[in-house]
Amino acid sequence: xxxxxxxxxxxxxxxxxxxxxxxxxxxxxxxIMGPNGSGKSTLxxxxxxxxxxxxxxxxxxYKGENLLDLSIEERSREGIFVGFQYPVEIPGLNNxxxxxxxxxxxxxxxxxxxxSAVDFLxxxxxTIEKLEIPQTFLNRGVNExxxxxxxxxNEIFQMTMLNPEIAILDETDSGLDIDALKIVAKGVNExxxxxxxxxxxxxxxxxxxYIEPDYVHVLSNGKIIESGDKSLAQRLEQTGYxxxxx
Amino acid sequence: MPxxxxxxxxxxxxxxxxxxxxxxxxxxxxxxxxxxGIPDKKHEHWRYTDISEPIQLLEKSLSPNNQxxxxxxxxxxxxxxxxxxxxxxxxxxxxxxxxxxxxxxYSVQIKCLNEEQAIKELKINDPxxxxxxxxxxxxxxxxxxxxxxxxxPIGISCVEPTYSHKYCSNFRFIIDIKKNSKVSFISFYExxxxxxxxxxxxxxxxxxxxxxxxxxxxxxxxxxxxxIDRSIIxxxxxxxxxxxxxxxxxxxxxxxxxxxxxxEKSSAxxxxxxxxxxxxxxxxxxxxxxxxxxxxxxxxxxxIIGEKGHCVFNGxxxxxxxxxxxxxxxxxxxxxxxDSASVDTKPELxxxxxxxxxxxxxxxxxxxxxxxxxxxxxxxxxxxxxxxxISAFVKNILSKINIETSREYLDELISSKxxxx
Numbered sequence: 011x012x013x014x015x016x017x018x019x020x021x022x023x024x025x026x027x028x029x030x031x032x033x034x035x036x037x038x039x040x041x042i043m044g045p046n047g048s049g050k051s052t053l054x055x056x057x058x059x060x061x062x063x064x065x066x067x068x069x070x071x072y073k074g075e076n077l078l079d080l081s082i083e084e085r086s087r088e089g090i091f092v093g094f095q096y097p098v099e100i101p102g103l104n105n106x107x108x109x110x111x112x113x114x115x116x117x118x119x120x121x122x123x124x125x126s127a128v129d130f131l132x133x134x135x136x137t138i139e140k141l142e143i144p145q146t147f148l149n150r151g152v153n154e155x156x157x158x159x160x161x162x163x164n165e166i167f168q169m170t171m172l173n174p175e176i177a178i179l180d181e182t183d184s185g186l187d188i189d190a191l192k193i194v195a196k197g198v199n200e201x202x203x204x205x206x207x208x209x210x211x212x213x214x215x216x217x218x219x220y221i222e223p224d225y226v227h228v229l230s231n232g233k234i235i236e237s238g239d240k241s242l243a244q245r246l247e248q249t250g251y252x253x254x255x256x
Numbered sequence: 257m258p259x260x261x262x263x264x265x266x267x268x269x270x271x272x273x274x275x276x277x278x279x280x281x282x283x284x285x286x287x288x289x290x291x292x293g294i295p296d297k298k299h300e301h302w303r304y305t306d307i308s309e310p311i312q313l314l315e316k317s318l319s320p321n322n323q324x325x326x327x328x329x330x331x332x333x334x335x336x337x338x339x340x341x342x343x344x345x346x347x348x349x350x351x352x353x354x355x356x357x358x359x360x361x362y363s364v365q366i367k368c369l370n371e372e373q374a375i376k377e378l379k380i381n382d383p384x385x386x387x388x389x390x391x392x393x394x395x396x397x398x399x400x401x402x403x404x405x406x407x408x409p410i411g412i413s414c415v416e417p418t419y420s421h422k423y424c425s426n427f428r429f430i431i432d433i434k435k436n437s438k439v440s441f442i443s444f445y446e447x448x449x450x451x452x453x454x455x456x457x458x459x460x461x462x463x464x465x466x467x468x469x470x471x472x473x474x475x476x477x478x479x480x481x482x483x484i485d486r487s488i489i490x491x492x493x494x495x496x497x498x499x500x501x502x503x504x505x506x507x508x509x510x511x512x513x514x515x516x517x518x519x520e521k522s523s524a525x526x527x528x529x530x531x532x533x534x535x536x537x538x539x540x541x542x543x544x545x546x547x548x549x550x551x552x553x554x555x556x557x558x559x560i561i562g563e564k565g566h567c568v569f570n571g572x573x574x575x576x577x578x579x580x581x582x583x584x585x586x587x588x589x590x591x592x593x594x595d596s597a598s599v600d601t602k603p604e605l606x607x608x609x610x611x612x613x614x615x616x617x618x619x620x621x622x623x624x625x626x627x628x629x630x631x632x633x634x635x636x637x638x639x640x641x642x643x644x645x646i647s648a649f650v651k652n653i654l655s656k657i658n659i660e661t662s663r664e665y666l667d668e669l670i671s672s673k674x675x676x677x
Contacts, residue, residue: 058633086635098630102648108631111644115635151648152630168634 011036011073011207012176018067018232019056026052028232030067034176037204039245041218042211044229045251050211051095051228054180057083059094073175086112089118089175093165093182100152105132105164108152109171116172137170140200142193158185166197177201178209181218195220215247261294261311266318267388277351277393281374285389292383296596302634304568305539310424310482313454317424331572335399336444337474337665341411346396362404369395369430377430379460382512384484388426398429399667400439402464409440409659415448416455416481428458433467435492440470440659444452445485447478447505459487463495465519471499471660476669477506479536486512491522491551500657502666503530503538504673510539517544517551517579528557529653531673532565532597539568542586546579555586558653560646561597562677572604575612582609586616591623591649593677643674 012034019027026049034040044050055063057070059082070077072090080088100108114124125133134148143163153161162182169177179198182193198221202208210221217225218240226242227234230251236242267286276282279424294311295302320649337341342359344366349355354367380386386574400406433439443459455477463469477483489497503509515524530538544553555571573584586603603616610661623645631641647670654666 054429060629082629082632083635083637086633092633094630094633098626100624100627100630100645100648103644104652108634108636108644111636112631113635115637115640119635162519172634 013071016068025069039208039223041223041226048229049232087116090175091174093179097161106148157189176207180211215243285386289386298595303327313423340661341409343411365399365636391426395428399432402434404437412443424454430460435464438468445475454482457485461489465492467495469497473501476504482508484510489515493519495522498525501528508537511543523552530559542571544573546575546582549580552583559590563594567599569601575607580611583613588618590620
């Protein structure tokens with residue numbers, strides 16, 4: 011589904027990713043762990059298509075296509091969802107208006123009929139209830155005045171509504187208390203299926219207590235230095251990132 | 257271009273022949289105008305707005321060939337933008353006559369003032385107001401009786417040019433709201449031709465004790481039209497006004513709002529939205545004069561400026577010695593969509609006592625690139641994302657308009673303007 015081959019990137023001429031390779035198939039959950047500055051968030055940015063991340067070497071294949079040829083919006087419409095570490099606030103633009111435009115942009119791309127306001131609201135209300143988010147969310151500005159935890163829950167809400175094929179969640183657990191973490195994990199677990207893939211980018215093992223990964227990768231100095239199963243994360247929790255190069 | 261108007265010539269043209277509708281008033285206005293002079297860029301309040309074209313149009317309108325040359329009646333059933341309101345038809349009210357219209361069971365009086373009444377009622381304190389009084393074709397007074405609570409808005413439609421002179425029209429409206437009343441108004445400016453035109457309009461709005469007024473101005477004139485629109489608002493005890501100006505069209509649009517908080521516990525919210533495109537010039541000058549104690553005023557203006565557009569905002573709160581416990585706030589926020597777009601903004605406070613709570617500020621910036629990226633990452637294309645951000649920005653003001661029937665029209669008007677920006 012997603013095949014990252016020997017990716018090198020730089021931001022403002024500083025090298026961040028340094029030969030990262032990773033292959034992800036449908037139904038898999040991959041956790042990417044690593045110390046601060048190892049390039050975890052840069053990987054999310056590269057997959058989202060953020061302009062300031064220049065890919066200097068390597069390639070990324072997504073469903074057989076060159077991902078780097080797709081624009082930011084095309085990636086989303088083709089089923090890639092990136093949940094950001096710091097989602098932006100957009101005062102004045104309400105969540106439901108934003109999300110409906112987003113869903114319909116994807117539907118239009120797939121040559122499907124637009125979702126009506128009534129159908130949208132029905133789906134949004136059902137989803138929001140499952141995620142234990144107050145209904146008033148829908149009429150509030152996108153992330154406007156949201157707490158850190160609310161912003162992260164909003165990312166999961168958007169992910170569920172957009173129903174992507176692959177979700178890349180960048181530090182979705184950071185800043186969450188244990189109750190919020192459980193809600194977020196529940197949302198991700200409900201999203202999990204044989205046809206979907208998930209990349210969890212996280213600093214701590216605790217998220218993986220709630221969302222079980224199939225693979226755990228350790229990122230250091232812009233490349234994967236070790237891969238394993240869930241036990242790798244548990245080991246890291248005890249020993250720390252030894253060979254982090256910082 | 258220097259602004260010049262031969263005032264002695266005006267004297268001869270207007271007042272020494274039978275064309276003046278209000279000759280005595282004209283003499284008073286001309287005397288005042290000679291003291292004040294026609295403003296040009298040397299005047300602080302006209303520094304950024306060149307009125308040479310409006311003045312030329314005014315002069316052209318005085319040529320004998322143009323006097324009363326395009327007298328047309330407005331459409332009796334004119335309903336701008338299909339906005340549900342009691343639209344007043346001022347064209348059939350003749351000089352010195354009045355009529356009563358029943359609105360929701362209240363008798364609203366509409367009168368075209370005669371000279372004696374006009375001299376008594378008119379406030380003339382600035383050069384353009386003098387020109388308006390000197391050249392006015394009609395002074396319409398609308399009186400809302402005491403204890404009226406009128407749900408539906410009352411609409412005043414200024415479709416230009418109509419029954420006015422070619423090139424230039426000068427109207428003055430006086431809205432008198434008697435005590436304990438609650439009412440809303442929409443003043444609507446649009447063009448019915450693409451001829452060059454200058455409208456010089458004055459609105460005097462008097463709020464008596466314990467009244468509440470919602471006032472919405474929608475300006476969607478053609479790109480050949482110049483508008484100078486001055487509102488003079490006098491507030492009684494415990495009265496409040498929520499005034500919003502929405503400027504979309506015109507070549508040049510200047511809005512002056514002078515709010516006099518003359519009485520205790522009076523409050524004014526003066527808001528504005530302007531969407532300015534190629535070669536347009538939109539200027540808002542707002543004065544809040546706090547004269548009495550426990551008064552409050554808020555000025556909040558949001559602007560979007562496209563390629564080669566130029567906007568001006570000057571908001572001032574003057575707080576006099578006796579205006580204790582005053583609250584005054586002024587904000588102006590601008591988004592420039594192009595390197596050639598520009599704005600001159602100046603929020604000002606002039607305070608003469610210590611018991612005040614004031615704030616002011618302005619911002620000039622571009623659309624938030626991070627927000628655009630975020631929206632794109634959710635599948636929304638760049639153009640739609642920008643348009644949604646602009647709509648969200650102006651919604652800060654539009655959401656504060658309490659005239660439900662105008663909402664749909666304003667949304668459409670703004671969307672169609674955004675297409676051009």
